Amino acid sequence: MLVRLLWKPLPESWPEAAPQRSAGLRGLAARVWEVAAGVPRDDDVERRVRRGAMQAIVRESFQQTVAEQDSEHRGPAAFAEAWKARLAAVLAQETVEVTGWGEITIAELDIDLGWSLYEAASRARAEAIARAVATPGCRRGADDGPTVSFEFSIAADGDGSLGRVQYAICESCGVGLLKKISFSPEWHCCGFGTLALRELETRHPALTWYTTGQYAHAQGFYQRYRHRSDSPWTADQHPCPHF
Numbered sequence: 001m002l003v004r005l006l007w008k009p010l011p012e013s014w015p016e017a018a019p020q021r022s023a024g025l026r027g028l029a030a031r032v033w034e035v036a037a038g039v040p041r042d043d044d045v046e047r048r049v050r051r052g053a054m055q056a057i058v059r060e061s062f063q064q065t066v067a068e069q070d071s072e073h074r075g076p077a078a079f080a081e082a083w084k085a086r087l088a089a090v091l092a093q094e095t096v097e098v099t100g101w102g103e104i105t106i107a108e109l110d111i112d113l114g115w116s117l118y119e120a121a122s123r124a125r126a127e128a129i130a131r132a133v134a135t136p137g138c139r140r141g142a143d144d145g146p147t148v149s150f151e152f153s154i155a156a157d158g159d160g161s162l163g164r165v166q167y168a169i170c171e172s173c174g175v176g177l178l179k180k181i182s183f184s185p186e187w188h189c190c191g192f193g194t195l196a197l198r199e200l201e202t203r204h205p206a207l208t209w210y211t212t213g214q215y216a217h218a219q220g221f222y223q224r225y226r227h228r229s230d231s232p233w234t235a236d237q238h239p240c241p242h243f
């Protein structure tokens with residue numbers, strides 16, 4: 001939903017979507033008019049461009065807020081506030097340069113549409129975070145010896161996969177190895193790392209877990225998690241001879 005709101009062309013009737021049937025009739029009427037005229041009406045095109053420009057502004061302010069996550073590590077609520085503040089600052093200007101759009105004059109845009117879009121997208125993000133769960137996942141390929149590799153996703157209904165977790169276990173040695181945990185930047189600091197690690201402990205409660213240490217940026221997170229978790233997570237890089 002977040003992606004649809006920020007990246008896909010907005011329906012003409014958004015944010016107050018008309019009932020399906022009248023939208024269909026209206027669409028049909030518009031098409032008949034266009035065919036008769038041979039070209040789309042200028043004001044339609046202009047309105048569409050203005051809506052697209054506002055969407056681009058909201059999207060770019062979102063992406064810039066995402067880009068700050070490496071240094072700011074904002075949780076969902078703080079992220080929403082920072083995004084809002086950034087959008088407000090942009091809309092307070094006379095003109096703004098937007099990637100792919102050049103210079104846009106703010107006064108020519110529908111400010112209310114911008115804020116509706118921000119509210120809807122921000123709510124969609126919060127809902128995706130609240131709904132996110134681990135998928136059943138699957139076994140990955142064939143392993144040599146007693147180790148077994150698995151993969152699962154953290155996903156939200158309607159938003160698909162938000163990130164992926166890859167791990168392997170060795171039953172005979174009683175160890176689990178977290179190989180990789182990856183979320184795209186827009187889903188950083190949403191608590192999914194903790195969700196993923198808890199999931200590992202739930203699926204394989206008897207194992208001692210190790211991390212590969214390849215992901216330097218995640219080290220702090222693992223350290224903090226280890227102190228909160230009952231599971232004996234360890235950073236030892238030689239979990240068992242079978243990996």
Ligand SMILES: [Zn+2]
Nearest residue numbers: 170173240242
């Ligand atoms: Zn082993």
